[in-house]
Amino acid sequence: MGVLTGKTALVTGASRGIGRGVAERLGRDGPRIAVHYGSDKTAAKETVAAIEAAGGSAFAIGVRLGMPGDADRLWEEFDRHADGLDILVHNAGIGTSRPFAEIGEEEFDRLFAVNVKAPFFLTRLGAERLRDGGRVVNISSGLARAAAMPQLIAYAMTKAALDVFTRDLSKELGPRGITVNSVAPGIVDTDVNAAWLRASEEAWQEAAALAALGRVGTPADIADVVAFLVSEDGRWVTGHWLDATGGSLT
Template sequence: MSTLKRLDGRTALVTGGSRGIGRGIAERLGRDGARVAVHYGANETAAKEVVGAIEAAGGSAFAIGQELGTPGDAAALWAEFDRHADGLDILVNNAGIGASDSFASMGEAEFDRLFAVNVKAPFFLAQLGAERLRDGGRVINISSGLSHAAVMPDLIAYAMTKGALDVFTRDLSKTLGPRGITVNAVAPGIIDTDTNAWLHESEEAWAGAAAMSALGRVGEPSDVADVVAFLASPEGRWVTGHWLDATGGSLP
């Protein structure tokens, strides 16, 4: 019986892969046989824990650190990546930040920071990564259900960044399509991660979030990671330019 896995021989980069949804994606791609670059912005210890978990499961991984949203961030990240790997097959633009202020109170500095991390960084990571990405590869951008429904209107600026990422996904699929590279966006809903620590503040908070889903529960990182794994796999070869709702039926 063959022990080959569907991503054997492929290399993946997962930005923000040290925690939350990114960690779930990194570990799933590792289980599928990919060698995974686990990117982190500041928490090296967490990234190394993910690398250790992937290796303990029989996979291969390495950690690379680079703060995003700073001048030259993409070039610096790729320079570090090149120290460990020769070429790329799967780019997952997962790293992102949320907004702490509403429309009425948001200042220019936070607005600029949101777009620098959530939009500018993925753009230039893909631009500079295109020369490393092998033909037949994958680009998967992590979007949000908020780009398609105003269910949390106070997060308007954050939703705007994800809307920009969706347009980037659509148009980049045409740019890279001649090389057999697919480009898709996966949109999570409310996921139980440390970013959403408010879910554990009360039973009411958890129940309210679960009630938003047609499936009656709060999402887990693995729910999103499994969707990403499909798009990264050979089975996802005919899906491109697509925004995939992975909110568990939370949108109106």
């Protein structure tokens, strides 16, 4: 029997990349997984199928984040499938490559709507569904504390805001035995990063060299960290920013 059998988890942005890796990894530990997706229904169904093929249980929820009323709609969908929540993983997010001098207000607002506002209100409106002793994990980024990268300034700002949310929410939910933590990946081999990571062998090697461990991260590397935090073994860790960059910040 899995260590999380009988529990229910929601992973946002779980149709691909890190989110899919987290959903599949947690699914092996026994909880029922709500696989959230924004637009790629086919990919979400593939995630559900992979979890079920491994002996787990899952269902998909399709709601585009960053839009007015997104949190209400997501919980309405969730409530059709489950009657409570134990684990909430905020993974859904968008990035940008526009530098400070070029980014416009619309793109800036969209970044904060998806990466900051959505997790905030999903948690606020979902707090009554989150059972005592539950877990909240926010997927941050090493960029929130790494050397300055002006071309990613707005994205890094959203992740820094998410880290403050983590810190303060841990105090808010702590009396209920709910832990809240941030996990900060570095460069991870996902389809979002594929274009530049796989542009050349040189690009790949340069990315790998940034990590003390000498390689590019995988979704599984991040998923295992999340699995620890949501398990009973992670019960005494809260309000924490966990560096999961493979030593890129050392």
